[in-house]
Structure formats: structure tokens, C-alpha cells
């Protein structure tokens with residue numbers, strides 16, 4: 001299986017500046033929101049695909065824009081890295097425990113956007129509200145054109161709940177993006 005070329009995406013708006021390379025050699029997350037860097041780093045570690053990312057933005061207003069836009073750009077990069085989602089597993093599923101928390105992620109590289117989160121805590125972790133982490137997943141789903149279900153099955157500790165979810169997201173991506181040359185799990189014959 002020949003290695004896929006790395007994918008570069010750059011997106012600049014009045015709110016944020018995000019640039020990343022997916023599947024390249026270097027891998028560093030330059031992000032000005034420490035808790036998000038921690039959580040995204042957990043997802044990248046379980047995914048196993050090198051991500052080099054640099055993002056800045058108007059976090060003095062709210063980290064919402066930056067975190068959502070990183071999700072959008074990462075999703076767009078995945079869609080570019082795996083054109084048409086041909087030759088990969090397509091579906092990914094993971095159940096990840098972290099102490100009291102148990103998070104479940106099911107992912108379909110379906111060509112259609114949709115992120116559905118259940119039972120995730122709304123309160124803040126590391127100074128960022130839970131609803132902002134949810135925006136990362138909504139943005140990713142829109143950028144990648146994928147269906148994403150995330151459910152917290154158990155857990156009272158918010159840090160554990162989100163970290164288990166990001167890890168499960170990475171593991172589900174690892175599975176869904178596994179190379180399967182010639183595989184097309186669609187009766188339509190095309191992902192759309």
C-alpha cells in the first residue's frame with residue numbers, strides 16, 4: 001500500500017487562523033487553549049496519524065471560534081486526505097474507559113454531516129464549557145462530511161468524560177481510516 005500524500009489545509013478568517021498538515025512527518029499542536037491542546041492531543045495519539053497544527057484566534061472573546069474552526073479544518077483535511085473515502089474501512093467504533101468515565105463513539109465516513117452528542121457534561125473543564133468541545137465535533141462532522149455519534153455511558157468527572165470521548169473519537173477514526181484497498185461498503189457504489 002503506497003503512502004498517501006500529506007494534506008495541507010489553511011483557513012483564515014477575521015476570527016481565526018488555522019493551518020495544519022495531516023499525515024506528514026512533523027507532529028506538533030500549537031494551540032493557545034491548553035485544555036483543548038490536551039484533549040486534541042489525546043485524540044491524535046489514539047488515531048495514530050501525524051497531525052501538525054498551528055492555530056490562533058480571538059480567544060480573548062471566547063475559545064468557541066478557535067475550537068470550532070480547528071474541528072472544521074481537521075475535518076476538511078481528512079476529506080482531502082482520503083478522497084471519496086474510497087479504500088478505507090469507512091466505519092469506526094470505540095468504547096473507552098477513563099476511571100469513572102465510559103465514552104462511546106461511532107463514526108461513519110458517510111459523505112453526510114451530522115454530530116450527535118448524548119449525555120455529555122455542560123460544565124467547564126480547564127476553563128472551557130462543555131458546549132464548546134461539542135462545537136469541535138460539530139465542526140469536524142461538517143468539514144469531514146461524516147456521521148458522528150458520541151455518548152457518555154457513565155462518568156461524573158467532566159475532565160474524564162471529555163478526555164475519554166476524545167480518545168474514543170481518535171480510536172474510531174483509526175479504525176474507519178484503516179486502508180482497505182478496493183473496499184467500498186456502499187450499495188450505492190459511492191459515498192454521498
Ligand SMILES: [Mn+2]
Nearest residue numbers: 038159160163
Ligand atoms: Mn487529562
